[in-house]
Amino acid sequence: MLILFQIFILFFAPFLFLGLINRIKAIWAGRKGSPILQPLYDFLKLLKKDEVISKTTSLVFRIAPTFNIAAVIFAFLLIPIPSFGSTISFNGDFILFAYILGLSKFLMVLAALDTGSSFEGMGASREVTFSSIVEPAFFILIGTLALLTGQTSFVSIFSLLNPSAGYTELIEILFSVALFIMILTEGSRVPVDDPNTHLELTMIHEVMVLDYSGPDLGFILYSAGMKMVLLSTLAANLIIPENLSPALAIIFLVVIISVTSILIGIIESLMARARMSHVPQFIFLMTALSFIAFAVVIFFIRGGIR
Amino acid sequence: MDYFLLGCLLFVIGGLVAIFFKGNVKGISFLLFEVAAQFLILPTAFNALIGGIGTEKLISFSEPIGTAAFRLDALSAFFVIIISVGSLLAAVYSIGYLKHYDEKKYSFSSFYFFFGVLAASMLLVVVVQNAILFLIVWELMSVSSFFLVGFENEKEEVRKAGIYYLISMQIGASFLIAAFAWLSSLTGSYDFNTYKNILGTQGTVSIILFLLFFIGFGTKAGFVPFHTWLPRAHPAAPSGVSAIMSGVMIKTGIYGILRIILLSGxxxxxxxxxxxxxxxxxxxxxxxxxxxxxxxxxxxxxxxxxxxxxxxxxxxxxxxxxxxxxxxxxxxxxxxxxxxxxxxxxxxxxxxxxxxxxxxxxxxxxxxxxxxxxxxxxxxxxxxxxxxxxxxxxxxxxxxxxxxxxxxxxxxxxxxxxxxxxxxxxxxxxxxxxxxxxxxxxxxxxxxxxxxxxxxxxxxxxxxxxxxxxxxxxxxxxxxxxxxxxxxxxxxxxxxxxxxxxxxxxxxxxxxxxxxxxxxxxxxxxxxxxxxxxxxxxxxxLLRKREIKNFKTWNCGYQLESSRxxxxxxxxSLPFLELVAAFVPQKTTVETGKEIFPVEVKLKTSQHDFVERIFIQPMLKYVRSFLNLFAWVQSGRMQQYILYGLIFLVLILIWIIGVR
Structure with missing residues (x-):
């Protein structure tokens, strides 16, 4: 059951996630919109295409997308499916989770620099700058969960997150918002980044992959969707109570992932991308929320500084 | 332990032997001794590290050192392996690296000699457990590495970096001297083993001693704010030396801190x-x-x-x-x-x-x-x-x-x-x-x-x-x-x-x-x-039967290829550095000509080490103004120096007469 569900998520969720966002945006704009599975069709088409590779590039450019897709799939195996547990689990797995995504980011950034294009250099530069704000915030967030439960692996943290302990709802809300900001940043969505255009000078993620084509571009498309599915699954783990029956938990999970993508779609319909100099302030909001959650745990649940 | 000490000696002998050869033989003869030293050092070290068989040797020196203990426990052995292997690898690399230089212009002999001394002194630093001998090999390590940093001494920046490095090391060492002197006066012994029961149990004194040690060893390791020598010395040194300094030598500072923690309980x-x-x-x-x-x-x-x-x-x-x-x-x-x-x-x-x-x-x-x-x-x-x-x-x-x-x-x-x-x-x-x-x-x-x-x-x-x-x-x-x-x-x-x-x-x-x-x-x-x-x-x-075309990088329609x-x-790095501008201050100066028509414009950016600016430089200023109080002693006038001599002779005379 777990494996079947995981295979379903691995094959369809990233495309459904992206398709749903596009559909919401279309409906909001009064258009009919493309089929929800359009990203999947795009993906399959890309796999069948030839590639054009820049003469400037080297080995790094060629292996980066493969590393990228392997990293997101591996990261997905580290995250527990509510009421099932995860495929791989050990103490400190969340550190590996963050760093394996870091590995793929490292190589994608190098691949962007490999093309020798000024656009891609610019995108790479912004990508690493913003991730330097997200990373510490993510660790405060996870650290607070470890503090709250006294555990050091995803599965045991989420299984001990007891809603009756008071303040837990507050913490769950703070974390969900913080994780949502992380989804917007890591998934390169409005207001951090606008995935619709790639010629604007303010672009981040889309501009980094300008030179990719064929199967490599397909891998990148998949990874971008999967990254957001990953982080919404993480948020779902926080929200879904532990004692639900497996079938209900999975329905809950699917609902939460869909709600996340609908929310992203709505935000993209309603808001414009923030000015580049304002983006760090937006991401710092995540740091602030994580710190508030930490303070709540220290002062109200642990009983303050003695 | 005898084999170990013999191995250290081989490093030095290798450096000495290399002096008598020329050309390729010079490097190879040095390398032979280094390889031989590995066979003596590594088995002993691995025995101590994995087998847990520590060894100890006491050697009597003349006063003031007295009996000095050489002990190889697991901690020392761990560092010995890094130092020994690291030195060998850096030596192999340096032989290739030095080929780039003209043997007539640069002193290869002194390079190999000090290289050997540096390796041997680093090895001794981690096994010597006698305060005075420890300080001697510690200084030997600093001085020999100073000569290696100054290999390209015809360049002014290299000379400056070398001197800066040496002075930093001396400042660090002075803290160590103070700490060891204090500690020895408490125990009445120079042996590290006797410190074990004393170092952690003295209340405030223990804390001050720990801080003295931490500053002394931390200067070698490069803890902020005592790190300013690293970005100067590393670029100045030949790359093999940078590798051994950064990869191996600064770790002796870490060793020192760990040893003090072991002794403190x-x-x-x-x-x-x-x-x-x-x-x-x-x-x-x-x-x-x-x-x-x-x-x-x-x-x-x-x-x-x-x-x-x-x-x-x-x-x-x-x-x-x-x-x-x-x-x-x-x-x-x-x-x-x-x-x-x-x-x-x-x-x-x-x-x-x-x-x-x-x-x-x-x-x-x-x-x-x-x-x-x-x-x-x-x-x-x-x-x-x-x-x-x-x-x-x-x-x-x-x-x-x-x-x-x-x-x-x-x-x-x-x-x-x-x-x-x-x-x-x-x-x-x-x-x-x-x-x-x-x-x-x-x-x-x-x-x-x-x-x-x-x-x-x-x-x-x-x-x-x-x-x-x-x-x-x-x-x-x-x-x-x-x-x-x-x-x-x-x-x-x-x-x-x-x-x-x-x-x-x-x-x-x-x-x-x-x-x-x-x-x-x-x-x-x-x-x-x-x-x-x-x-x-x-x-x-997927790509096996596909055509992979090589083409220019897509520059959004812009066709001209230019690496610029x-x-x-x-x-x-600019977007990130702007976020943290308070800690990495950048100075940008623009030089423009004041002509009616546009002329060449020069733009220069430079960074400052924030900690150096707010901490080290003011401190140096105070030290300098204090030392300036005594500047009149060195006036440069011959008459004054003759006067010093005369005063000295008169004082001696008075003292002799007074004593008699």
Whole structure:
């Protein structure tokens, strides 16, 4: 059951996630919109295409997308499916989770620099700058969960997150918002980044992959969707109570992932991308929320500084 | 132990013998002695490290040293192995590196001689357990490395850097002298063993002594704010020497701190807190400054400071574990610190070797002038890439393993119910994540700008791949980078003897728990590789029958190819540096001609080391104004000096007459 569900998520969720966002945006704009599975069709088409590779590039450019897709799939195996547990689990797995995504980011950034294009250099530069704000915030967030439960692996943290302990709802809300900001940043969505255009000078993620084509571009498309599915699954783990029956938990999970993508779609319909100099302030909001959650745990649940 | 001391002697003899030869024979004769020394030193060291068979030898010297103890326990053996192997590899590399220089202009003899002395003195530093002899070999190490830094002494910047380095080392040593003198007056002995019962039990005096030691050893290691010599000395030295200084020599400072902790027993909570905080600041300041550098070796020097900070965090964590009596944190902390010491030696040596190759093949260390080197130096570049990924702490490579231990130690202490410890740990937790993210910026910049893209300025001659003498040491280290990265449990078992020295209680259960974690981690990493290979094959089969066209980089319709359109290193790091402008102040000056028509405009940007500006420079100013009070003694007038002589003679006369 777990494996079947995981295979379903691995094959369809990233495309459904992206398709749903596009559909919401279309409906909001009064258009009919493309089929929800359009990203999947795009993906399959890309796999069948030839590639054009820049003469400037080297080995790094060629292996980066493969590393990228392997990293997101591996990261997905580290995250527990509510009421099932995860495929791989050990103490400190969340550190590996963050760093394996870091590995793929490292190589994608190098691949962007490999093309020798000024656009891609610019995108790479912004990508690493913003991730330097997200990373510490993510660790405060996870650290607070470890503090709250006294555990050091995803599965045991989420299984001990007891809603009756008071303040837990507050913490769950703070974390969900913080994780949502992380989804917007890591998934390169409005207001951090606008995935619709790639010629604007303010672009981040889309501009980094300008030179990719064929199967490599397909891998990148998949990874971008999967990254957001990953982080919404993480948020779902926080929200879904532990004692639900497996079938209900999975329905809950699917609902939460869909709600996340609908929310992203709505935000993209309603808001414009923030000015580049304002983006760090937006991401710092995540740091602030994580710190508030930490303070709540220290002062109200642990009983303050003695 | 006799074999060990003989091995140290061989290093020096090798340097002496090399003086009598010329040309290729010089390097080879030196190398022969170095290799022979390994056979004497390594078996003894491995016995002490793995077998737990420590050895001891007492040698009587004339006063004031007295009887000096040479002890080789697991901790010493761990450092001995790094020093011994590191020196050999750097020697192999240096033989290739020196070929670039004219033997008539540069003194190769003194290079090999001081190289041998440096290796021998570093080896002795970690085994000598007599305060006075320790200070002697400590000084010998500083002085011999000073001569190595000054190899290209016809350049003014090299001379300046050398002097700055020597003075820094002397300041650090003066703290050590004070600490050892005080300690010896308390115990009435110079033997380290007698300090064991005294050092940790003196209340305030213990704390002051610990701080004196920490400053003394910390100056060598490069803890902020005593780090300012690293970014000066490393770029000035030949690359083999930079590698041995950064990879090996600064670790003797870490050894010193660890030895003092061993002798102190359970540390004060406040001290443990301070060490942890200073280490975190060191890591952050180090990597912040690294990001803003243009000079490859300067960037590497600042990143050494960062890594010393990470090692220090491990040490601080271990001390916190001791102070709060949480065995698992003690294990994670000291294991992280020790393994990161080894790891940093492995990848930082590769990086300095690689930087040396880039410098020799292109004639510049300024990455803004480089680019696209992966096409000319494919092997060097790939090895360099692996090292860059390792130093950024990315999984599959060894840097991740030690950082993982420190992270997990901090995460474990979160379950301990103590608010001030929890707050410190969450700061450390996010701080280390910040350091990791910044390392990603710094090292993508280093590798991306230097090796990828297209060349920014025309090379004078086409760079060619380096020869075997350069590559062998790099490949040797690379193998271990991967072994530790993928199979960490093995290395834990190897250095378990050292870690156990630090635990006060029996902690087999905790140790096994750590092993289990690393076994699972190892499995996870192998699974990741399997997934990667799966997609690699998919990509291969998809593209097998497809046409892959090579074309220009897509510049959004802009057709002219120009390497000047590329992003530079400075522009790459600019968005981040603007965020942290308060800590990495940049000075930009624009020189414009005041003509009616536009003329050539010059723009110059320079960075300052924030800590140096606010801490070191004002301090130097006060010291200088104090010393200026005595400047009148040296007037430069002959008459005055004759007067001094006369006064001296009269005083002597009075004294003789008075005594009689």
């Amino acid at each position: 359970i540390p004060e909570k406040g001290l443990a807190f301070s060490v942890f905080i200073i280490a975190l600041i060191t890591a952050i300041i180090g990597i912040l400054n690294a990001i803003s550098q243009k000079d490859i070796k300067k960037l590497l020097a600042y990143s050494s400071i960062e890594n010393i900070g990470i090692i220090g965090m491990g040490i601080g964590l271990g001390m916190l574990g001791l102070a709060y009596n949480i065995p698992i944190i003690v294990l994670f902390g000291f294991f992280g610190a020790l393994l990161h010491t080894l790891n940093h030696f492995l990848f930082k040596s590769i990086l300095f070797y690689g930087a040396g190759i880039v410098y020799q093949k292109t004639g510049t260390r300024n990455m803004e002038k480089l680019g696209g080197l992966i096409k000319y130096l494919p092997i060097t570049s790939i090895i360099f890439l692996a090292a860059v990924m390792a130093i950024s702490g990315l999984p599959l490579l060894n840097g991740f393993i030690s950082e993982f231990a420190i992270y997990l130690g901090m995460a474990n202490s979160l379950s301990y119910n103590n608010a001030s410890l929890n707050i410190l740990m969450i700061i450390g937790f996010s701080g280390l994540a910040l350091v990791g993210a910044m390392a990603l910026i710094g090292f993508t910049k280093l590798f991306g700008v230097t090796f990828l893209g297209t060349q920014r300025e025309k090379f004078e001659y086409q760079p060619k791949e380096a020869n075997a003498l350069f590559l062998i040491p790099m490949i040797f280290n690379l193998v271990f980078v991967f072994i530790i990265g993928l199979f960490p449990a093995t290395i834990i078992q190897i250095i378990s003897g050292v870690i156990n020295q630090f635990t006060q209680t029996n902690s087999t259960t905790e140790f096994n728990a750590i092993l289990t974690v690393y076994y699972s981690l190892s499995k996870g990493l192998l699974l990741f590789i399997a997934i990667f290979l799966f997609f690699f094959l998919i990509r291969y089969f 359109l590329q992003y530079t290193g400075s522009s790459y």
